[in-house]
Amino acid sequence: MARGGAAVTSVLLVEDDALLREATLLSLERYGYEVDVAADGLTGLSRFRRRVPDVAVVDVMLPGLDGVSLVRRMRAESDLPVVMISARTDPVDVVLGLEAGADDYVTKPFDVPVLIARIRSAVRRTARPDGPVTEHGPSPMAFGDLVIDPAGLEVSRAGRPLRLTPTELRLLLTFAAHPATVLSRTTLLERVWDHAGGGDGRLVDVHVQRLRRKIGGERIVTVRGFGYRFEH
Incomplete structure (x- = not known):
């Protein structure tokens, strides 16, 4: 393995x-x-x-x-x-x-x-993602009722655990690290998929839709012509 x-x-x-x-x-x-x-x-x-x-x-x-x-x-x-x-x-x-x-x-x-x-x-992407680090390890991040625990690789919404794939988790962590910031598809392809120089934006679009269904569609806003913004 x-x-x-x-x-x-x-x-x-x-x-x-x-x-x-x-x-x-x-x-x-x-x-x-x-x-x-x-x-x-x-x-x-x-x-x-x-x-x-x-x-x-x-x-x-x-x-x-x-x-x-x-x-x-x-x-x-x-x-x-x-x-x-x-x-x-x-x-x-x-x-x-x-x-x-x-x-x-x-x-x-x-x-x-x-x-x-x-x-x-x-x-x-199956390796442990990076996150805000404290002396006890990556610290949990709370966005309303959405809680992200990078150390435990767990995400919950309203107290209920969510099942995310490693790619979905890395995408969410990338958004959570830059709240209220517009991230382009090219940026997300580089940071989440390691596609240097960009690639197929459909990868981002479909994964954003999958993630929205799990964490709530209102949390990730489409900024037409630019990319996506994570609301908290």
């Missing part, structure tokens, strides 16, 4: 294209990853349930159980980071994957270093 210092990161690769699956498997192993593979969605779900990996890489178009449905089922059982692979340029495919719970995506054909960068970034 990846969270134990120098331990190997485990990857579940679900891809139906045999040539691409084999090439990606060899590339990931060359970079030092421990890889489990599946050629269809149902097998991928079985492999996931047999052993939850550190990160999953899932193709959108899969036989048996499509990638979006697979991600939705995995997300219902785990907060593991998910990177989707899409061969189609239709933005609907990307948005559906992100709304299902994917953290990031790459589009075919992709360069292996790009996929590796996405995987590394996704795994890093």
